[in-house]
Amino acid sequence: MTKTPVGLIRTVLGPVNPENLGITMAHEHLLLDITCYVQQAEAASDRTYRNTLIKMDNLGNLPERFQYSLENMTLLDEAAAIEEAYKFKLAGGQSFVDTTSGGLIGRDPLGLARISRTTGINIVMGSGYYVWQSHPEDMNDKSVESIAEEIINEIENGVKDTGIKPGVIGEIGCSWPMHPNELKSLEAAAIAQKNTGAAMTLHPLGPREAKDQILNVIQKAGADCNKVIFGHCDHYSDKDDLLNLLKAGCYIELDVFGWEDTSLELIMPSARFGNDQERIENIGQIIEMGFGDKILIAQDVCQKWQYQRYGGKGFDHILGNIIHRFKSSGFSDSDINNLLINNPKTAFAF
Known part of the structure; x- marks a missing residue:
């Protein structure tokens, strides 16, 4: 059964009725600098x-x-981002959740607003902090309480003097083992989620124990698990590893469609993201388990090799190349609409 969204979607151009969100990629990046990984x-x-x-x-x-x-590792060119994003719109896409958070990875509220105006695509902006390598120099001095207040203030009043408000908390970086400042950031994000009602999207990597640790931290901090998204769940081939998250009410996100040619394990030793056919089969199994309303999908475009101008699959890979494979794998129209439309509008409304 499709759930009725409660609240509005906060985009970089202002609030949007959830019914107008349309086809949504739940985890993408339009402007970004992740040279911290180089x-x-x-x-x-x-x-x-x-x-x-x-x-x-x-x-x-x-x-x-x-x-x-x-x-x-840099997506800094607005014109290129507009060109790539517009292909998503031409394929029928309507909204992006840009999960670029704060710190040193180049979050650009005004740039996202310009891209949204130019393309007509709704863009939901992130907040909080990514992995420890990207944290600001004063992160050691920040407390859980001050980080939570920072996130809450951005959601209520906008980022600095831009007036542009985030519509999601995250993506919150969670390495394995987790850095002390990441633990601090995670707890603060959970507190901010509790106080604002905004969805919180996580960047968790590691074995099942990593997911269990994260779930324990956010539950203790009072987060509403029905508004928590565990990203990068593609590398869990054993569905039992995800059951505790799903039973707690969390969303799981398979968000690296099109990444099968990469060697993510070189910088993320515990990662094994598989290929798109495995993703499709895994999603089908999760739907059969009764959790079809708790799945989000995306391509996590965050590097230049993914751009179509460089021969990559782009922001419209799912719409152009995967939907027909969902159908040939037995997915119903209702299943596909949940993945693309209904689940995102419910997850991100507050």
Whole structure:
């Protein structure tokens, strides 16, 4: 049964009725700087990727070496973002949840507003803090209470002097094992969720124990699990690993459609995200388990190799390449509408 959303969707251009959200990608990035992940390659030949521009003659190898490239790890060009996002709109898409949070990863409220005005796409902006490598220099000095107040203030009054309000808390970075400042950030985000009612979206990686630890922290802090989204659940092939989250009321998100050519495990040793067919089958199994209203999907576009201008699959990969595969795998129209429309509008309304 489709749930009735309570509240409004907070976008960078103001509140939107949930019924107008439409087809939504629940975890994307339009403007972003994740050079915090860039590593020094061991092999001399791989070090050439560090400052090399993306070209046709290196694109084939880049997804396996993405963590060595400064150029790849930045999405800074508004015009390029508009071009890529508009392809999503032409495919029928209507809304993005941009999960770029605060800190040093380049969250850009005014830039997102310009992209939204130009494309006509609704954009929900994030808040809080990502992984410890991206935290501001004064993160050690921040308390749980001060971080929570910061998030709450942004949601109620807008980011700094822009007046633009986040519509989701996150993505909140949770490494494995979790850094002390990430634990602080997570607890603060949960407190902010409790106080605002906004959805909280998480970047959790690690074994089942990692998910259990996160769930324990946010429940103790009083978060409403019905407004909590566990991202990057693609690497859990054993559905029992997700049952405790689903039974608690959380959403699970399979958000790396199109990533099968990468080696994420090089920077995330516990990650094994599989391929799109496995994702489709996993979603089907979760629906059969009775949790079809608790699944969100996306492509997590966050690097240049994913742009169509560089030969990537882009923001419209799910709409252009996956929907027909859902149907051929036995998904009903109702199942697909839940994934694309009904679940997002319920998850992000407050």
